[in-house]
Amino acid sequence: MLEEIAIEDLGVIRAARVPLAAGLTVITGETGAGKTMVLTGLGLLMGGKADPGTVRAGADRAVVEGRWDLTRHPAAARRVDDAGGTVDDDGTVVVLRTVAGGRSRAHLGGRGVPQGVLAEIADDLVTVHGQSDQLRLRTPAMQRAALDRFAGADHAAVLAEHRTAWAERAALQAEIDDLTSRAAERAREGELLRLGLAEVERIDPQPGEDVELGTLVARLGNAEQLRQAAQLAHDAVAGEDMDTEGSAVHAVERARRSLESVVGDDPGLQEPARRLAEAGYLLGDIASELSGYVADLQADPAALETAHARLAELGTLTRSYGSTVDEVLQWASDAGLRLLDLDDGGERVEGMRERVAELDEQVAKLAARVTEGRTEAAGRLAAAVTAELAGLAMSGARLEIEVSAAEPGPAGADQVTFLLVPHPGAPARPLGKGASGGELSRVMLAVEVALATASDDADTVLPTFVFDEVDAGVGGRAAVEVGRRLASLARSTQVVVVTHLAQVAAFADTHLVVTKSATGDDATVTGVRAVSDDERVRELARMLSGQDDSETARRHAVELLESSVVGR
Structure with missing residues (x-):
């Protein structure tokens, strides 16, 4: 309120x-x-x-x-x-x-x-009613909405169920149309995925293989330079043998012996001597590793050619499906899932069509119940409004409500038309074509009063x-x-x-x-x-005659007030 x-x-x-x-x-x-x-x-x-x-x-x-x-x-x-x-x-x-x-x-x-x-x-x-609202009352949609309000809560529940089923059916049909309209496109996409997966399967790349081959190619392609560098490092550390004078191993060993010869005179030299001994062992290990590296490193043109060929083969995949072999493998995984989805499209469409058929049957049954509810309510609403019109100085006027078949939609398969018979013997004409402004005002008021008094639920809260x-x-x-009906609605x-x-x-x-x-x-x-x-009497008198001091108008105003109390 x-x-x-x-x-x-x-x-x-x-x-x-x-x-x-x-x-x-x-x-x-x-x-x-x-x-x-x-x-x-x-x-x-x-x-x-x-x-x-x-x-x-x-x-x-x-x-x-x-x-x-x-x-x-x-x-x-x-x-x-x-x-x-x-x-x-x-x-x-x-x-x-x-x-x-x-x-x-x-x-x-x-x-x-x-x-x-x-x-x-x-x-x-x-809810506001004015001249524009009277115009809206002329429209079939507003008339259908008014009839649905009058039909009650059970009818509203059926109508809501129909709207839900209709919406689900429409969404499924839209998806079916999309899938079928893009069938050729989906087929082309599936064929391209199959070709790509077949190529990946033929080449059979392994995770990280391109990185390993790159390292191998660099090693085999520079074998001589690597051998010379390793040999030079070995000679600097150990010479021709571990006792070669001038080698790092020989120099460290001389330093260790020198400290150990005097460590008895100063224990503080014991730790440096120990660390020199460790350095000697480490240099010895390095010398052995470098010697083994030089011995194992051999130029292998055949292996180098094989590695280059394998890299070229992998390159055909990385140029098309990813910048690395790992990315190619990820593409293959995603492509396989997408291909399953594409191949499943036909089965999905068939499943959706079966659901649409079920919903068509459900919607048809619900629409029939909606029509039944509207048809039953139409008679009651028409009678209630006609009774109200009789009290609104439209005696002999009659409202008829026609529920006819229409194109199915979210609100059902009905067209609702309010027809007014202004007086006995007159043809029934749609409100939008035959009713005057004054008649529309009274019909609208009669409809609202009928709607307001339709529910038996005491908890119903009207706007x-x-x-x-x-x-x-x-x-x-x-x-x-009109005043009496407004008071009744109030x-x-x-x-x-x-x-x-x-x-x-x-x-x-x-x-x-x-x-x-x-x-x-x-x-x-x-x-x-x-x-x-008295102020109210004067205002009513002014409204009646244009003069608030007219005794005749004042008496009429008092009479109106008294009759309004009795009339309620």
Whole structure:
């Protein structure tokens, strides 16, 4: 429920606070006083598009603040929490919109949010009906949605199940179409993978083989240079034999012996002598290794040619499938998995086609149940709306609801058409072609009343209904009945009505008047105030005759108020 709206510098409104209570609240006032700005402010709170032109002349920005009671709307409260906003301990949340220049800002529960978040929350909290909504009521989609709402929770569950099955079937069919349309492309890809895998299998590369062969080629190709370098190093370390004078081994051995000859005189030389002995052993090992290397190193042209040939063979793979043999082996592993996936495509398509066939049968059965539910509900809704129309000064008028076959879709295989018979003997014509604005207003109100009273569930929470000029084109006795139906709807939920008819305003639980006045600088200022007792009588008299001091109009106003109480 919307508890209040505070408006600053919006249109002709400098500052106004609009208190909204449960039941039926009507907003009245002279033409041009700013009633529309109240609804414009509500539209901003609902995440509507901001128009910089609505900022009051001379003001920097317009501000609209509203307070929603979410105690009976847990889903909306969770959405506030998800957006980072705070719901107060009493279950209310403050919504704020500011419009300045070409920009607007939205705040929800103290946190800045995109205006789209406000629109998401408002979807569950409020339903607005105006001239544009009457136009929407002409469309088959809106008529079908209204019938589905009336059909109840069981029907809604079947419809949701149908939508889910339809979505799964559509997704599978799209995948099947994609696979079959790319069958030739997949076949070419599979053939290329098979050729590549066959070549890898024929050459049979081993992990790291290219690196090992590169080392071998470098060794065999430079055998003479390697032999000379190793021989030179060996001679420097050991000479022709280990005792060659001038060799590193001989020099270290002389140094060791020299220290050991005097170590008895100074024990401090014992450690250097020991380390020289170790160095001698190490040099001896190196000399032996170099000697063996020189002896084993032989030029082998045949082995070198074989290594070059193998490297060239591996090169055919690395040029096509990776820069190294290890990368080629990884490609082969991935290609094998991809080939399995490609080869499995036919079986997958067949499996998906079987599932699509199952879903076709399921969707058909669900669609039949949806049609059955709509057909049954159509008769009840048509009867309920027709009964309401009789009370709205459209005696003899009748609403017929036609459920006919249509192209299957997510919402079923039905087209729903609301047909209005305006008087006995007249042909039934679709609302979009034959109904006047006044008739549409009353049909729309009758539909909402029927929808609001359809559920037997006491826990059902209806949104706040806002009607803008729902009484357009209505007068006399029909206007009284419009007011009565709005009051009836307000027993189940909060209803806010902008009206110019005293017959409707007389049924209000709360009556708000939008007034305008001129200031000293010739600017027009609009305010909103609640009226009751004599002030309310004067406002109704003004609405009836244009003069709030007319005794005849005042008596009529009092009569309207008295009859509205009795009429409830």
